[in-house]
Amino acid sequence: MKFPENFEMVFNRRLIFGKNKIQEIPGILNWYNKKKVLFVTFSSQFSTYNELSELLKASGLEVVPYEVKTEPSLQTIDHGRDIYMEENCDCTIALGGGSVIDAAKVIGMLAVNGGDTEDYQMRGRAVTVEPPLFIAIPTTSGTGAEATKTSVVINNNNHLKKSLYHNTMIADVVVLDPALTLTLPPAITAATGMDALSHAIESFVSLNATPLTEMYGLKAIELVNENLEKAYSNPDDVDARAGMMLASYLGGCAITAGIGIAHIMAQPLGGEYGIPHGDACSIFLPASIRLNSEYAEEKYVKISHAMGVGDSSLSNKENIEHLLDRIKQLQKAIHAPSCLKPYMKEEPEMDYLIDVIKRTTGHITCNPKPLTEELMKEAYEMAMKED
Ligand SMILES: NC(=O)c1ccc[n+]([C@@H]2O[C@H](COP(=O)([O-])OP(=O)(O)OC[C@H]3O[C@@H](n4cnc5c(N)ncnc54)[C@H](O)[C@@H]3O)[C@@H](O)[C@H]2O)c1
Numbered sequence: 001m002k003f004p005e006n007f008e009m010v011f012n013r014r015l016i017f018g019k020n021k022i023q024e025i026p027g028i029l030n031w032y033n034k035k036k037v038l039f040v041t042f043s044s045q046f047s048t049y050n051e052l053s054e055l056l057k058a059s060g061l062e063v064v065p066y067e068v069k070t071e072p073s074l075q076t077i078d079h080g081r082d083i084y085m086e087e088n089c090d091c092t093i094a095l096g097g098g099s100v101i102d103a104a105k106v107i108g109m110l111a112v113n114g115g116d117t118e119d120y121q122m123r124g125r126a127v128t129v130e131p132p133l134f135i136a137i138p139t140t141s142g143t144g145a146e147a148t149k150t151s152v153v154i155n156n157n158n159h160l161k162k163s164l165y166h167n168t169m170i171a172d173v174v175v176l177d178p179a180l181t182l183t184l185p186p187a188i189t190a191a192t193g194m195d196a197l198s199h200a201i202e203s204f205v206s207l208n209a210t211p212l213t214e215m216y217g218l219k220a221i222e223l224v225n226e227n228l229e230k231a232y233s234n235p236d237d238v239d240a241r242a243g244m245m246l247a248s249y250l251g252g253c254a255i256t257a258g259i260g261i262a263h264i265m266a267q268p269l270g271g272e273y274g275i276p277h278g279d280a281c282s283i284f285l286p287a288s289i290r291l292n293s294e295y296a297e298e299k300y301v302k303i304s305h306a307m308g309v310g311d312s313s314l315s316n317k318e319n320i321e322h323l324l325d326r327i328k329q330l331q332k333a334i335h336a337p338s339c340l341k342p343y344m345k346e347e348p349e350m351d352y353l354i355d356v357i358k359r360t361t362g363h364i365t366c367n368p369k370p371l372t373e374e375l376m377k378e379a380y381e382m383a384m385k386e387d
């Protein structure tokens, strides 16, 4: 059998796609008999935030705003939990990128389970109570956080960027409106798009890939290939935005199969050096393909076809070179980074970096090439090389 004997996936209960579909949210909350929403967003100036707040109030709901401006820390989330509880909220909405969605995901969970974020992130505390209703509305196209049960949090106590997760933390309802990403600046379009591509590629070659995750991953790769450059160079191209929003969502579904060496490096080092998550993924994606190529050759050939550069008359190795060239070309076209060096002020202690990786993502075992310190060092060396 070419896929694991046992596997499971967790899905949203409801997915609503289309223009202006946020208008359905008040009706959904009323149906669930909700009264007071903690409304998490990246900026209360965002026009859709104001529009949806007004719609919610007009239908009799109370709205408590909470801003999450950057990739969330323990304190950001714990503070949000305090507000949720002080205000007696009974549901959560996230309108924003992965940072906002991840923060809201944990806030609701903490509000009913008790404790601090760090208890679940570092001390293995178990989620025992189902979180309140959670509606996620992404405004970036990259993390797919609306489709996952995971939240990635920066721990300021030990400086680790680490995940926490539970099956019940996944959003109950997701609203995908591509128009919400029209205001994304090109650099964020590029970075988040590379994150979506990394999810799709890493999950597709993962040792835990299943026919389901492969299906989501391959479609996500095709959509990124068709739409990322268009969305970058013409931010108003709503069709390209739609393609990227779906790619991000499908990548989030696919990533259930687990992350590989690109994310194993990008998540902790992104946290360590303050690199936006998508940029960190962009830097490590080519190295991941080179390092894994002999361990997942045929899969990478399939990916080269999905990226439009596969040629059946060529060898597997030649197709993989075409794939790497295509990714390099894409990075250049959207000005996505391919080198770690500019983000580092000084050459780090390798032992320290390895320790950081080991304590965050170092337990992951589904990368095609077995994860060793040597592999981490090789990925690092490759990512430090300039083109
Ligand atoms: N939970 C998961 O499954 C998962 C997966 C991958 C990454 N992540 C995490 O998600 C976080 C990154 O999320 P992200 O890449 O979506 O970026 P983000 O949420 O940090 O947003 C990036 C920037 O874009 C701005 N922004 C967002 N939407 C906008 C819009 N429509 N118009 C204008 N500006 C907008 C935000 O204010 C922010 O400054 C990281 O912490 C990463 O580790 C989570």
Ligand SMILES: [Fe+2]
Pocket: 143, 195, 198, 199, 263, 277, 281
């Ligand atoms: Fe990611």
